[in-house]
Amino acid sequence: MIITLHDKSFEPYIKEVAIQNRINAIAEQISDDYKGKTPVFISMLNGAFWFTADLLKNYDGNCEVSFVKFKSYHGTESTGTVTQSVGIDVDLSGRDIIILEDIVDTGKTLSVFLDELFKHTPASVKIASLLLKPNALKYPIKVDYTGFEIPNDFIVGYGLDYDGLGRNYKDIYVVK
Ligand code: HPA
Ligand code: MG
Numbered sequence: 001m002i003i004t005l006h007d008k009s010f011e012p013y014i015k016e017v018a019i020q021n022r023i024n025a026i027a028e029q030i031s032d033d034y035k036g037k038t039p040v041f042i043s044m045l046n047g048a049f050w051f052t053a054d055l056l057k058n059y060d061g062n063c064e065v066s067f068v069k070f071k072s073y074h075g076t077e078s079t080g081t082v083t084q085s086v087g088i089d090v091d092l093s094g095r096d097i098i099i100l101e102d103i104v105d106t107g108k109t110l111s112v113f114l115d116e117l118f119k120h121t122p123a124s125v126k127i128a129s130l131l132l133k134p135n136a137l138k139y140p141i142k143v144d145y146t147g148f149e150i151p152n153d154f155i156v157g158y159g160l161d162y163d164g165l166g167r168n169y170k171d172i173y174v175v176k
Helices: 016-033 049-057 108-118
Strands: 003-005 008-014 040-045 064-074 077-086 096-104 124-132 145-149 172-175
Touching (some): 016 049, 016 124, 016 145, 040 049, 040 108, 077 108
Parallel strands (some): 040 064, 040 096
Antiparallel strands (some): 003 008, 008 172, 064 077
C-alpha cells in the first residue's frame, strides 16, 4: 500500500511483524543485561512512543520510565537547532539509564541530551534505537542496541513523522 503524506508518497519498507520480532529480541537482551538492576528508560518523544511501549511490554524485570521531548527536524531535513520542551523529572543520580530512540540520524539531538544527562551523574548510560542511519552520523554516538541499520532515505511510520503525519502506521515506509 502506498501512503501519501503532505506532498510525498511512501512505500512499504519494514513490516510490522519484522519490527515486533526485532523489538522482542532487544527487550530480551536488555532484560538479560540488566538482571537484578532497576534501570530507568528515558523515552525520546514524540517518535519513540511506539518503540517504548512495545519494548517495555516485553521487558522482564523492574524498571522505571520517563519521557523527554526534543525537536530538531522540520519536514525531511534536520534544522540543526535542537529545542527541548519536556525535561527530566526523576532523580538520575547513581541510576542505570537506557535512552530509547526511534531513530539515530545525525546524532545531534542525542549528543545535546547526553551532555545534559551526564550532569545528573548517572551510574551508566546506554542507548537503544529502533533505527540507525550509520552514514548520516555526525556526532560520536555509540548505539548499544540497534533494531535496524538503514540507508540515508527518509522514512515514516511506527512513530516517525513527516511534518507531523505518519506516526500512526504500524509498518515503516520509505519515501518514493
Ligand atoms: N524520518 C522521520 N524522522 C526522522 C528521520 C526519518 O528518516 N530521520 C531523523 N528523523
Ligand atoms: Mg520527526
